[in-house]
Amino acid sequence: MIDPLRSPLLTDLYQLTMLQGYFDHGMVDTAVFEFFIRKMPPKRGFLLAAGLEQVLEFLEGLRFGDDELRWLRDSGRFNRSLINGLAGLRFTGDVYAMSEGTIFYTDEPILRVVAPLPQAQLVESRIINILHYQTLVATKAARCVLAAPGKLLVDFGLRRTHGAEAGIYAARASYIAGFSGTSTVVAEPIYGIPIYGTMAHSFIQAHESEETAFEHFSVSQRDNVVLLIDTYDTEVGATKVVQLAPLLREHGIHIKAVRIDSGDLLEHSRRVRAILDHGGLVDTGIFASGNLDEFVLHRLLASGAPIDGFGVGTRLDTSADAPYFDCAYKLQEYAGIARRKRSEGKATWPGRKQVFRYFDHAGLMAEDELVLENETRDGEPLLQPFMRDGRRLDPATKLNEIRERAHTQLSRLPDRLKAFSDTPPYPVRVSDAVRKLAARVDAEQI
């Protein structure tokens, strides 16, 4: 059985046709590939790295099973040198990377793979697939966190993520960025991420009346009563909550919050707050959801909306205003010689690179420098070794440590890069050595 979601055949066909060429011609020397983002998407001042853990797991587990090898043979598309090459293939290379939860900028490699060419080539598609999406969501989630400081933020996006894995990765990436948790249940047993959930409109609708639905839900939940009040009329719903509260109080049940999921959230939250306060429910919070993203959060809170928490879903998990990054995993060196792609608008910096970060007197990020691996600097080197000869150097970093790292990184970000509109780019200097190497490669490569 081929598990399509975990198979090494979850790759682009050209990886296999290229590998055939490499094996046919004995091109199995050491290759160096780096993953980086070429262009900052609109209205973003920084990027937040995520997904490394899943890349390392993928590399550790890389192997072709019997069914995959049989399919390769039976397809008639590949020759014996490829199939033999894949049969025993394991990832035996080195990986250098920025820790997850690190802030980075365009053209900075966040991952470097050093391995025999066929291995380093084969893993391209899936490495990009993993890093691209988690970094996409982590970056947008970090912006939501900046837009709603101190508020409860919960990932609500599973249903409109692009497939199962996106749902799980979105929960992970948003948690790293500072979300309190997710509604996606399986994220708790798998990653230990706190999960949150209330009720859907169908729960209300299934009951004969909204009042009965509120009562049934409260009795069943007791410690976690959040009532959805917008199924029919938001303010009427809030009034019913006030009426129900004394009865519940007799049974020791406190209404933690009400949820609003439609309409003008600013207006509704104000009216609902007034109804709750007037009814004595000053300790009952307001939780809002529906078409939220960092821009809406920022506007709502700037307008003083009395909302205590937000369920952020579709627009976060699809990164709706920028649903992809222009990113690449490019060959920078082969057999000891630096390489460079020069395609229009897609030229790369050659060689094995490191990124140093410099801070100002206040401890804020001031400038980064892209250097060759062997250049030394006083700044903080951002790429560190994670895997040597196909084995991890350390156990997986705990998710809460990654989250803590992201939090610290965000606290060292200059204010201008936290803006929700286009900002002047963060300065990333390219060292003379990198520039000279590029010029030399250009001169030699015709």
Added chain:
Amino acid sequence: MIDPLRSPLLTDLYQLTMLQGYFDHGMVDTAVFEFFIRKMPPKRGFLLAAGLEQVLEFLEGLRFGDDELRWLRDSGRFNRSLINGLAGLRFTGDVYAMSEGTIFYTDEPILRVVAPLPQAQLVESRIINILHYQTLVATKAARCVLAAPGKLLVDFGLRRTHGAEAGIYAARASYIAGFSGTSTVVAEPIYGIPIYGTMAHSFIQAHESEETAFEHFSVSQRDNVVLLIDTYDTEVGATKVVQLAPLLREHGIHIKAVRIDSGDLLEHSRRVRAILDHGGLVDTGIFASGNLDEFVLHRLLASGAPIDGFGVGTRLDTSADAPYFDCAYKLQEYAGIARRKRSEGKATWPGRKQVFRYFDHAGLMAEDELVLENETRDGEPLLQPFMRDGRRLDPATKLNEIRERAHTQLSRLPDRLKAFSDTPPYPVRVSDAVRKLAARVDAEQI
């Protein structure tokens, strides 16, 4: 072991908290939920249904394993009535749906689930997750097919899809819509979708010269030689291809096509076509890729770009100009009584519904009508039974039949709906019976 990608815990927590309420209060009567899209995204005139097969597989396989039940117990969050209810839970309901490959419009249900309330509720998150994404990609892919009639179209998007499953679903959905195939290898063993692939820039860069890379690749591939010519300079690359051709011809190798992946595709394709023709390679095609979508395809071909095939990737597989649909899976009936959500901007039509389609004299779609299930009409009824008592009525439809259906459907689409700009909406009439039912539900539901 919990497989997070296939676990029934891949759902929103509120499904479980609601189920606890349902089980606590014996609410296990028959519920009817329908999935539909609320709003047409910008610049789209129609929608193309996809994903039903995976929904049926999900429903057939739904069960809580020992590890999932243990986690539910150990979490301390759920009571015994929920855990017992989930322990033996199987999907025992009925499913009505539009066949995959059917064109549909907003507010038309493409799936109806009729099942005991807890079952029908629990499956909401994953059903939306599957149908939403595949329909999103199928719709955009169909527009690419309309933009490039007769051209070879290949899904190239795996690396920037949102996770593994999105990569696989995108291959499937775009094939249904009329793409020739995909670059995602595993789509062939799993779905029988034709796969296509050439080479990456790294293959060229890994060689000492572009010429050697072209030669190595051609010798290894023989029958499938497509050469990527834009690594350094597109036109120089084309000239090298012309120079290499006689040598390859001696070995019986024909250069099927060259690929251009950067720059102004119209200009480059014209110049490259001239170079190839002048060099006698009139049978060597031009294949283009890089930032393509239906808008770019339409412009390129309207300008007469001499391009024979396209690799369409990121913008297709993320549906970049509309990365999500406003869609919903809503309770329409419970315990024999029609239900309706009235939230602002999100009101639904109650009851079990059918969609009839009417055609004009030329056989083109003229109008649809949303009716109650028991209303009869002369038009074509679009929803059909697929599952009864949790069992499929027929074996899975072959993918090529679905693809054929989509092709026929697209041929019956009026021209105005194929436009690449905003179009007047296709008329979907709502029957008097549906309207009356809605009014009655509103009057009864306070």
